Amino acid sequence: MGAFRRYACTSEHGEDWQEVDVAIASGRTAPLHSVRYALRLLEAAADHPEGLTEERLVQGAGLPPGQQRGILRMLIRDGYLRRLPDGALTVGEALLGLSSGAERQQLRRERLQRALDTLRDSIGAAVYLARYTDGELEVAHISGTPQLPVVNEWVDFRSAAHATAIGKCLLSQLDHDGRQDHLSRHKAARLTSRTITDRRTLLSALDRQPATMPVLDIQEYAVGTLCAAVPLTAGATVGCLALSLPVGQAHRLRMAAEALNRQAAPTLLTLAL
Structure with missing residues (x-):
């Protein structure tokens, strides 16, 4: 059993929201x-x-x-x-055999979707695959069910990178200039009372984000929703794998984020090949 670090999630105004335990066992990222x-x-x-x-x-x-x-x-x-x-x-x-051809590309997308569906059922949460391409966030694949619903995209994810686990995970993989460029083009609007809108606070949080730990969104994008994201990096590609849970299942977030981190490896291989 690995060690865990408990995070007290607070807004930029200092209010406490909730404590979330996140695994920091170094061996967990080996795959x-x-x-x-x-x-x-x-x-x-x-x-x-x-x-x-x-x-x-x-x-x-x-x-x-x-x-x-x-x-x-x-x-x-x-x-x-x-x-x-x-x-x-x-x-x-x-x-x-996977490098060219429309039919093979379609088979690749279907294989990836099956991998995400399997991951969704294994974790018990809606899952998302996103990448950062040409200066914009793109949620390329989503897997959810009526029982495991996806997040309602009430604000375009591309404009809400500052408030989502997906967006913060992708931004954390950019260099300082890349982050500044993105935030200069997308104003950090307040979406809930817990959204971080101050650029300096946000950049500081991104700088402190450990590369091997999940990035969290504790009701920053939408009230009633919790999210976690882990990086998927291959070469110059900036990507991430994420999950979402209703706030009523906050007790599951730690274990779900651990499972997401463990199972990111085979998903990355499916994506890359």
Whole structure:
């Protein structure tokens, strides 16, 4: 059992709202790191279609020492990498088969949606996949049911990044100039009494956000709604995976956020491939 940190959620005016326990066990993010390493290996292989030795591939991917053996075995076994006659590694048929064609892209979207639906049912919460593209927030995929309803988008998510777990998670992955640029184009409007609207306070909170911990929205976007988001990063892509719960299920937020963090790794692999 890992350690936990308790956060007292307060508004910029100092009022206490609620305490939320969030896991900070370092081992809990290991699966996500493994997927990131796998993606780096695939990117390095794609950049050298002529093939690279295992040593050069690992160096090109920038993997920490001792991380590659099991990941390489998995990628070769599943057909994402293949060995050439001289022993060098290059991209495999499984990866090439997903790289082009409208039909294959549709299959990829369907596979991703199935992964999100499975994650939704496993966590017991509506889930969202979002990315930051060309200076704007985009919620690309949503999975909910009548029993696990999605958040009512009463204010366009693109204009409410300052108030949502999704938006704050994406902004936290940008550099300082990127955050400033976004906030200069989208005024931080007050959506509830708990929305942070002061730019300095918001930027400070983003600077302090640990990269391995879920970003929370405790009724900042909509009264009665709680959200958590975890980053999905692969190369230059800025993305996140998020969940939402009604405030009546606040006692489930910690465990749901932990599960989201654990299961982000296979979702990222589905998204990337």
